[in-house]
Amino acid sequence: MVKRFLAQSMRRRTGLPSILMLLLVAAIIATIAWSLVKGFERERALRAQVEATSASMSEFGNMQRGVFEAVTGAHGYALKGDPRYLRRYNAGRETTENALETMANLPGPAEAGDRAAKMRELRETIDTHFRMIEIAVQLAQQGSTEEAQSWIAATDDYDRMTSIVALTQELEGEEAALLARDITAVEASAARTRPILLALLGSLFLFFLIGSWYALRTLRAERRAQAASAERAAREAADLLANELNHRVKNMFAIVQSIVGSTLRAESDTAMAAQKVGQRIQALSVAHDVSQGASTMSINALSELIERTLAPYEQDNRAILIDGPRVHLPRNLVTPLGLIIHELATNAVKYGAWSVEEGGTVKISWSLKGSPEMLKLTWQESGGPAPEEPDQTGFGSRMISTAARQLKAEVDQNWLETGLEVVISFELPAEEDDQ
Structure with a gap:
């Protein structure tokens, strides 16, 4: 009982460090996996912001081209009355409106400061500019070309255009700075992810080595147990075979003794008795072979x-x-x-x-x-x-x-x-x- 208790205690002490090692490896893998998930989420948000900033800068260019096209078309139509200028004016306005709407729907960074106020100011300036040149376009459409030209000459749009260009450049500069910052942040996040991935791979490899070591140790223990079991089974089989052989030898002696005794009592002729004894012992050998499956x-x-x-x-x-x-x-x-x-x-x-x-x-x-x-x-x-x-x-x-x-x-x-x-x-x- 004492030996069994000591053996069980030794097995428990041997197994405790193994369990602690497995728990440590599992904790390391869980921590690294959590860090990876957080890193991927942060990198995904940064990439989304980079895409939004790039889209905003692209729409700024579209807006500037739209305003330029609208102003050029309105002036050309007021001066010459050519419908092609009117189509150019309408296309420019549509391009500008689409660009402003797209920029309004794009997510802006929280650190953009007064970006929303500047966007509102830019929108109001463009709307005012378009209302002024719309009057000239309407006068030209009514056939009042001279009045349209006079209106354009009277309403000096230089300050408005300058304000539009200044606001646009300022917003573009801010977007470019944010874009550069976000790109740097994405690259830094990717750089931090690499060592985490390497640490995860190293932990997995360590876990694989530990698992392989335990598997090999278990396999060796199983083989030793199988060898011991096979040896025990062989000993038992040998003992059984020895007992069976002993039992059969005793039986054979008893049967031979019975054959000889009964034959000699029944036969007075010694030669005939010897012949019958030999025949019966030979038959006994055949019967033994038959019972053992060794008979031909x-x-x-x-x-x-x-x-x-x-x-x-x-x-x-x-x-x-x-x-x-x-x-x-x-x-x-x-x-x-x-x-x-x-x-x-x-x-x-x-x-x-x-x-x-x-x-x-x-x-x-x-x-x-x-x-x-x-x-x-x-x-x-x-x-x-x-x-x-x-x-x-x-x-x-x-x-x-x-x-x-x-x-x-x-x-x-x-x-x-x-x-x-x-x-x-x-x-x-x-x-x-x-x-």
């Missing part, structure tokens, strides 16, 4: 498997009854079923119906029913000593259980007064599933 003989039927497995046990003082329909036995079922029959026969010789001198009988019968087909095989002993259910499970019983799992079978053992009864039930696979 082709087993195609259940009756054939039972006959070959029980051949060594046939003696005059023993009865073997086999009854059942012909059943094709798939190859993958031969070994586990042969192992069960061989084990039951061995137990019958050692403890059951065949352990007595006379009258011991073993009946093996089977039947098929249902779809898919279910095979029910019954091993029934009689004529021997009354069986007793063992207090604990022996190695032979565990072997039968293991073989039954391979068959996916249910095994019921009944210790009746007449003798042991074992019922084995399992499903026969379809022929196309026979491997």
Whole structure:
């Protein structure tokens, strides 16, 4: 208990720095990501302001050209009455109005000072200028060319034009200064973003290295665990194999002893007894191969498997009854079923119906029913000593259980007064599933 507590405490202390490192890397990445988002938002606002300032400067140029076109057209129309000048006048006014409306809708910087007041003053000056020259245009349209010329000469527009040009240049200068400042700010923001991106990439790379280190460490631990598990499984398999070998050797000795003893008692002729002993031991070897799947003989039927497995046990003082329909036995079922029959026969010789001198009988019968087909095989002993259910499970019983799992079978053992009864039930696979 103390060792387990210490091991758990050590694992917790080992894991704490790892968790703290992961949290630190996550915090660094979150901070850098937040800085990037804020930087991108600031840069986007600056770029929007740069675009607005550029658009304002472009519209200032359009407005100046519009005013010049309108004044030139109005003067030409008043002097000559040529309609082409009138179209030039109207086009100039339209260009000016569009430029003023566009500039009014563009967002202006908060630091522009009295930009709005100057824009209003510029608009009022242009409107006044257009109202004055509109009178000359209307007089010319009415045919009063001399009055139109007199009106133009009387209304000196030099001061208004000078005021328009001055206001326009002043606003353009302010916009140019703002544009230069915003461009510088955008470049500075981009310059600040580069190291942040590099820091983010470095943090991600660090996180990748840490994750890779943890993954490698986990992989090594898993491999060590798998190796330990495989080694443990190999030891268990070796122990099982050794126990099975020991069990089979003991059984073989008991069966050989039974074969020799019963043959010598039944035969007075020594030569004939020796011949029968040799034949029965040879049959025992064949039955062992069949039960282990090592036989070169082709087993195609259940009756054939039972006959070959029980051949060594046939003696005059023993009865073997086999009854059942012909059943094709798939190859993958031969070994586990042969192992069960061989084990039951061995137990019958050692403890059951065949352990007595006379009258011991073993009946093996089977039947098929249902779809898919279910095979029910019954091993029934009689004529021997009354069986007793063992207090604990022996190695032979565990072997039968293991073989039954391979068959996916249910095994019921009944210790009746007449003798042991074992019922084995399992499903026969379809022929196309026979491997």
